[in-house]
Amino acid sequence: MKLYGFPPSTNTWMVRAVAAHLGIPLEFEFVDLSKGGSHTPEFLKINPTGRTPALIDGDFKLWETTAIVQHIASCKPNALWPDDARARADIMRWQSWHLAHWSKEACEPLLFNRLVKQFLNLGAPDEVAVTRGVAAFNKEAKVLDAHLAKQPYLAGQNLTLADFSVASPLFYSQQADLPVGAYPRVTEWFGRVSALPAWRDAAPQPAAAAA
Ligand SMILES: N[C@@H](CCC(=O)N[C@@H](CS)C(=O)NCC(=O)O)C(=O)O
Known part of the structure; x- marks a missing residue:
């Protein structure tokens, strides 16, 4: 492939x-x-x-x-994508939430305005979009934090594709100043997921910039 x-x-x-x-x-x-x-x-x-x-x-x-x-x-x-209809629906639920809300409404506007714009010389952040992004981040992160109080991974006891999807924008938390630190369970979960060697193996070289 x-x-x-x-x-x-x-x-x-x-x-x-x-x-x-x-x-x-x-x-x-x-x-x-x-x-x-x-x-x-x-x-x-x-x-x-x-x-x-x-x-x-x-x-x-x-x-x-x-x-x-x-x-x-x-x-x-x-185990990331178990051959079980209900398990897949649960994973897909979090991947759908990621696409429609977590990434699209919360993380992307902050990554784009605070990081990508700078890298591509696209001018100053749009502060209206940033304010909206921060509000969306807090709204969605609150749900995620409460969910992770009940179980270690998004779809239950085991790591799945859902964790990979939802964790992905948080790799730029620092650069895009995502307010993830206000959510202790999200922070702890991301610490565990991001420690997987696969992320390091797949990581961009430091010279490259973000998109
Ligand atoms: N919904 C798409 C989004 C893909 C996307 O926006 N890719 C960006 C990079 S993260 C891209 O290729 N942008 C180039 C462009 O739009 O010209 C997916 O999940 O794959």
């Missing part, structure tokens, strides 16, 4: 971490987002939405991070 991606992006980083955790080899093709690499005619044939990551598995082209990690994790039996 070949993954097209931009290593500092939390989406690419997460896909590579899942593959590393499961011991599934991925060929990697660097797409330079800082130079519009996801909008070339060649790349648009792989993903017409012009976004990374994207995966090619034989004659199957796949885009959208959540679909990609589910496909990779389906390659062999494992």
Whole structure:
């Protein structure tokens, strides 16, 4: 399988971490987002939405991070993506929440305004978007914190794809000043999830910048 991606992006980083955790080899093709690499005619044939990551598995082209990690994790039996309908629905619930609310409404506006804009020279943060992002972060983190008071991982007693998805934006907590420190169980859970060697194995090189 070949993954097209931009290593500092939390989406690419997460896909590579899942593959590393499961011991599934991925060929990697660097797409330079800082130079519009996801909008070339060649790349648009792989993903017409012009976004990374994207995966090619034989004659199957796949885009959208959540679909990609589910496909990779389906390659062999494992606890991250158990072969059980209810367990998968529970994982998918948190991945859906991540896509619609945690990442989209809470983390992304802060990462974009406080980190990506600076890296790409896109001007000053939009303070209205930042204020809205902080409010969304606090609203969603409160739910996450209460949930993690009941169980060690998002979908129960074991680490799953849900933890990989939801943890991914928090790798830039410091740079984007995400107020995660106000949520002790989220902080403790992220400490455990981020300590997995797979994240380090898949980590962007320090010289690269974030997206
Ligand atoms: N919903 C998509 C989002 C993908 C996405 O926004 N990728 C960003 C990098 S994190 C990208 O490639 N942006 C380039 C562009 O939009 O031109 C997913 O989960 O894969």
